[in-house]
Amino acid sequence: MIELKDIYKIYLDGDSEIHALDGVSFQVEKGEFVAIVGSSGSGKSTCMNIIGCLDIPTSGSYYLNGTDVSTMNEKQLATIRNRELGFIFQQYNLISKLNVLENVELPLVYRGIRHDKRKEMAMAALERVGLADRHSKFPAQLSGGQQQRVSIARALAGEPPVILADEPTGALDSKTGKEVLEFLKKLNREGTTIVLITHDNSIAAQIKRVVRIQDGKIISDEVKEETYEY
Numbered sequence: 392m393i394e395l396k397d398i399y400k401i402y403l404d405g406d407s408e409i410h411a412l413d414g415v416s417f418q419v420e421k422g423e424f425v426a427i428v429g430s431s432g433s434g435k436s437t438c439m440n441i442i443g444c445l446d447i448p449t450s451g452s453y454y455l456n457g458t459d460v461s462t463m464n465e466k467q468l469a470t471i472r473n474r475e476l477g478f479i480f481q482q483y484n485l486i487s488k489l490n491v492l493e494n495v496e497l498p499l500v501y502r503g504i505r506h507d508k509r510k511e512m513a514m515a516a517l518e519r520v521g522l523a524d525r526h527s528k529f530p531a532q533l534s535g536g537q538q539q540r541v542s543i544a545r546a547l548a549g550e551p552p553v554i555l556a557d558e559p560t561g562a563l564d565s566k567t568g569k570e571v572l573e574f575l576k577k578l579n580r581e582g583t584t585i586v587l588i589t590h591d592n593s594i595a596a597q598i599k600r601v602v603r604i605q606d607g608k609i610i611s612d613e614v615k616e617e618t619y620e621y
């Protein structure tokens with residue numbers, strides 16, 4: 392479903408080159424829950440941006456559902472991002488001037504879904520995260536954990552096959568973070584493929600497959616045999 396082959400991402404910083412990704416290859420199959428784990432500056436976000444079709448590699452190839460992403464133009468990439476991928480960020484990235492329902496509707500607006508259908512789908516996503524009763528509130532009126540649940544509802548409203556989460560629990564206290572992680576696991580059990588980025592080993596310990604990245608290289612890729620939490 393996701394296939395990275397020998398991906399390099401080189402940034403130019405004045406005269407020096409920064410090798411953010413240095414020959415990364417791995418695959419994620421449909422239905423997997425994978426954590427990409429590494430310390431700050433190891434290349435996690437760069438990797439996520441490439442998987443999310445938000446950035447293109449300097450070299451190497453990336454296939455998403457069998458399609459070579461490197462051959463796509465900006466419009467095709469925008470369509471792929473909207474249909475195939477749901478995004479969750481550390482800082483929620485909700486729009487403060489839109490209420491909860493409008494925030495969740497946003498990817499469906501871009502998809503061109505008509506008003507009534509859109510509301511219905513957004514409300515269904517809010518039901519799933521347990522926040523339907525807050526649909527007319529604004530982000531600032533919610534707690535951090537609730538805001539992250541709204542952003543999860545936004546990510547899953549269009550029922551994308553893959554969810555990408557960059558440090559989704561990074562801004563939350565440990566109890567709320569655990570709830571968010573449990574919810575993502577539930578989504579995964581229901582069939583959504585999830586790629587989660589974290590620098591936090593206690594989170595990685597709860598996820599079945601862990602890909603470790605260091606200085607832009609994958610240093611290990613392990614699947615736990617027994618995961619009692621699943």
Ligand SMILES: Nc1ncnc2c1ncn2[C@@H]1O[C@H](COP(=O)(O)OP(=O)(O)O)[C@@H](O)[C@H]1O
Pocket residue numbers: 402403404409410411429430431432433434435436437438
């Ligand atoms: N736009 C950019 N321009 C220059 N260097 C960058 C840019 N984005 C990331 N980097 C560098 O690439 C490396 C990997 O960054 P990043 O992928 O953000 O790591 P992580 O998410 O693991 O903290 C770091 O050395 C970072 O400074």
Ligand SMILES: [Mg+2]
Pocket residue numbers: 435436437
């Ligand atoms: Mg990062």
